[in-house]
Amino acid sequence: xxxxxxxxxxxxxxxxxxxxxxxxxxxxxxxxxxxxxxxxxxxxxxxxxxxxxxxxxxxxxxxxxxxxxxxxxxxxxxxxxxxxxxxxxxxxxxxxxxxxxxxxxxxxxxxxxxxxxxxxxxxxxxxxxxxxxxxxxxxxxxxxxxxxxxxxxxxxxxxxxxxxxxxxxxxxxxxxxxxxxxxxxxxxxxxxxxxxxxxxxxxxxxxxxxxxxxxxxxxxxxxxxxxxxxxxxxxxxxxxxxxxxxxxxxxxxxxxxxxxxxxxxxxxxxxxxxxxxxxxxxxxxxxxxxxxxxxxxxxxxxxxxxxxxxxxxxxxxxxxxxxxxxxxxxxxxxxxxxxxxxxxxxxxxxxxxxxxxxxxxxxxxxxxxxxxxxxxxxxxxxxxxxxxxxxxxxxxxxxxxxxxxxxxxxxxxxxxxxxxxxxxxxxxxxxxxxxxxxxxxxxxxxxxxxxxxxxxxxxxxxxxx
Numbered sequence: 001x002x003x004x005x006x007x008x009x010x011x012x013x014x015x016x017x018x019x020x021x022x023x024x025x026x027x028x029x030x031x032x033x034x035x036x037x038x039x040x041x042x043x044x045x046x047x048x049x050x051x052x053x054x055x056x057x058x059x060x061x062x063x064x065x066x067x068x069x070x071x072x073x074x075x076x077x078x079x080x081x082x083x084x085x086x087x088x089x090x091x092x093x094x095x096x097x098x099x100x101x102x103x104x105x106x107x108x109x110x111x112x113x114x115x116x117x118x119x120x121x122x123x124x125x126x127x128x129x130x131x132x133x134x135x136x137x138x139x140x141x142x143x144x145x146x147x148x149x150x151x152x153x154x155x156x157x158x159x160x161x162x163x164x165x166x167x168x169x170x171x172x173x174x175x176x177x178x179x180x181x182x183x184x185x186x187x188x189x190x191x192x193x194x195x196x197x198x199x200x201x202x203x204x205x206x207x208x209x210x211x212x213x214x215x216x217x218x219x220x221x222x223x224x225x226x227x228x229x230x231x232x233x234x235x236x237x238x239x240x241x242x243x244x245x246x247x248x249x250x251x252x253x254x255x256x257x258x259x260x261x262x263x264x265x266x267x268x269x270x271x272x273x274x275x276x277x278x279x280x281x282x283x284x285x286x287x288x289x290x291x292x293x294x295x296x297x298x299x300x301x302x303x304x305x306x307x308x309x310x311x312x313x314x315x316x317x318x319x320x321x322x323x324x325x326x327x328x329x330x331x332x333x334x335x336x337x338x339x340x341x342x343x344x345x346x347x348x349x350x351x352x353x354x355x356x357x358x359x360x361x362x363x364x365x366x367x368x369x370x371x372x373x374x375x376x377x378x379x380x381x382x383x384x385x386x387x388x389x390x391x392x393x394x395x396x397x398x399x400x401x402x403x404x405x406x407x408x409x410x411x412x413x414x415x416x417x418x419x420x421x422x423x424x425x426x427x428x429x430x431x432x433x434x435x436x437x438x439x440x441x442x443x444x445x446x447x448x449x450x451x452x453x454x455x456x457x458x459x460x461x462x463x464x465x
Contacts, residue, residue, distance in 0.1 A: 005417035009315040016313040021078030029054040043072035053335025090142040099132035188245040197252035211323040233263035233295035258401035259431035265289040329427035348460040353409040354453040355380035368439020415441040
């Protein structure tokens, strides 16, 4: 299957619709995705696991599937309460949307045996039923995001849920509290204050993170949101403080990723005990995003991968995200270089540059037939990813982002199957785009203007290909 990425999460068969939840237990990464075995099947949750680095994934049995009158089981979030893993998900049935929960008492047991039957659901998963239905004037609760709630002294005090409610055309964000993760009480609708830049936007897939700014040392709340705008998903974040039901934004909405295909990110849940052991509970977080920017307007069965290989969509590479001067910086995960060298077809190119204003360094990604599949251009204060010359992406707009001129000019490009991901200037800007190659990316061809300088480069290819 020449098109299948090796380092990304993909469905074995069928259509991946979104990341559903992620958990790191201190040794293993667990990623849960919303997917459909066939285009007409009801959505369910798959489960994949990676040991050490989140780049070498093994498939486990599914953990959730529609039951009874359920039509589909949609995305949510995953946390650990003691030894129990709780899966919060959106149950869609003829009565509407509700938030349900399932539990796993021994998460390791779900990785020990994989059934030969592709539709098997792991028997270690126990359905606990509905935890959030229509109440207090809110209805159609969905897309639950759950995290530990903390007192001022950083002591855990139950759980906090941020969910979507209301109609698809006018979604409303609602906050809820729980002492045990099962009995939830509505705190109230989330109010956005300050200059958010989000007036009139339709907001979905909310997530709340706590991060310590690496520059000023202050602890901030980060609200991650996806805007559904004219058939395109745009994911970004606000940095501020959450007080009861008001999120005070300190700066306007900023995009997480400036490529063509990154949306609906999920935050990796790390149990408190693991975070304390690692000594970095708020220093960073790991993001998993969906690599498909068209959202609900996409037609995955028309994808080349589905027509030729029987699967569609993947997740972007996991990203280590830190907060610096109230901006998210994102870098590739540890172990990426080794994973590229051990792959069959992946490739990586990285360089330190000196690009004065008005100059540029362009990197052409050349396929096996000698044709340019995409071009990444660093202009010092600007980054662009152009795939419009590619016959699969012909005429697509150029993805662009501003760069701060005072940062070091640097770039890392990762190619894995039909994916291209770019990290620039120490993680200041990230871009993820689907790019189809005839064969593989055979060459990184560099072109620079007169006063630009490529100071250092390094290219990685598979060792044993």
